[in-house]
Amino acid sequence: MNVYLHPVCAVVAWLAFGYKLSALRKSPRDYALIALCGALMCSALSFTVSHPYVWGYVDRLFGFPNSAALVSMVCVVLVLTNQQIVLTFWAHPPERAWRRARPRVLAAALVLAALITLFAMTAPSEPRPKDFSLHYAGHPLYAVYLLIYLVFYTIGEIETARLSQRYAKVSHRLWLRRGLRLTAVGAWTTLGFSLIRITDVILSPYAVDLRPLEPVAWVCGDVGALLTHVGWTLPGWGPTLNAPRRWLRAWRQYRRLRPLWNVLHELAPMIELTAPANGFWSRFRPSTLEFKLYRQVIEIRDGQLALRSYTDPEAVRTATELGRRAGLTGKELQAIEEAAQLASMVRARERNVPPSAHPAPRTVTGPQGADLTDEIDWLVKVAETMNSPYVAAGVEGSTTP
Structure with missing residues (x-):
């Protein structure tokens, strides 16, 4: 033997x-x-x-x-x-x-x-x-x-x-x-x-x-x-055994955040950071895609900061109240609030509405003290919530021109 x-x-x-x-x-x-x-x-x-x-x-x-x-x-x-x-x-x-x-x-x-x-x-x-x-x-x-x-x-x-x-x-x-x-x-x-x-x-x-x-x-x-x-x-x-799963998870999150990033980048092009030079094979590494995802999150937050003066408080209140009436609580309601903030910013900027002289002091309503992984999960949730009927109703029903 x-x-x-x-x-x-x-x-x-x-x-x-x-x-x-x-x-x-x-x-x-x-x-x-x-x-x-x-x-x-x-x-x-x-x-x-x-x-x-x-x-x-x-x-x-x-x-x-x-x-x-x-x-x-x-x-x-x-x-x-x-x-x-x-x-x-x-x-x-x-x-x-x-x-x-x-x-x-x-x-x-x-x-x-x-x-x-x-x-x-x-x-x-x-x-x-x-x-x-x-x-x-x-x-x-x-x-x-x-x-x-x-x-x-x-x-x-x-x-x-x-x-x-x-x-x-x-x-x-x-x-x-x-x-x-x-x-x-x-x-x-x-x-x-x-x-x-x-x-x-x-x-x-x-x-x-x-x-x-x-x-x-x-x-x-x-x-x-x-x-x-x-x-x-x-x-x-x-x-390294988790590499395929890490890559797939990062790719899905990257794709789900891409539409939100595109909108914010179009309205505030200065948020895009200079991308490092990568070889052909490096783009297939999980770490490379995760780095791009982290950059995407940072740039989305920069876009929120740059456009926060365009937030429509009335649209946010309306969307939040509609969500509360529908029985939403906790993180679900927080996601409605932040999604309404983003949606109202985008609409106001696209319609050339003058920015507020007193910008909203807070645009992030997600979990406080979360690490970057939780931050990514939260932003994905917010990006998907922007298609919520409560957000659409709040933004469209706002009295802001």
Whole structure:
């Protein structure tokens, strides 16, 4: 099974490492990012050297049989330690994070020392790239070696899962929460691997053959690792999955605001800002269209400000009263009021009605303190409300010539 799953895990891990390494170049003093790159690199090395085709090359490189097994397990210990360091630095200030990380680093150092010592004492001489753990599980020293490794592995994965779930609950970033939850799922999944391995070590003196469960163990270990690789990198590339939806939403809003912008631009051409030069492909990016949409909103507000002296208070009062009589309240009635303001401005300007000597002090009736996204949604609503019969009746029924 590892012949097929390990290459996939290795490729994904190397890609994830390269992806985060590019981010590390921009933030070389980000300790959490350094630890994450270390975890991904060690995971990639572990899967690479564990592949049967690479196993022999590693043995020849180090000069003793099954050295690939030791290298792989050392890498896994480093993966688990670095993962917990990442979560610690994400959750605490650097000074406090260092204090919390030291016991984990010390525990990893002791485990590594024990593994290297016991492996040297065991001296497994027969190369077993496909079933190393199963073949040597009955050896007393190797059983101790494997139990130390598996206990650390199990505790490390439980800690990673537990901390990921805890920090996902308090994170304010959507894709970070999703990434942490996926990492937790992956960590819990890998426990199937350690459970089968521990059971095999305990039952090996009784000649219990757990080889039928070997594929299950590898699936749990490798699929769990894949999920954690995706989870660690998801906060970085996850938002791009929303790109098509963002582009479509911005395009719809842009189209709905365009008629209002056209009218205001025709009456007050000075509201149009100088557009930046964009390449051919940049126009298809969501950020480019969103920028044009933001400009459109700003220019519409500038147009309202430039034409506010043409507001017909009587038309606004009439339209608002008609809406109130129809049972409209809250934002629906506010939209009628602002739409009537805009419509009366446009009509007065088109008919060359002299501006008021005392311009309306307020033309915006939308939600106060809203962010730009809410502002766009509000203006779209107002633009569509300008076609309301209450607005038309208020503007046409006004006594202003």
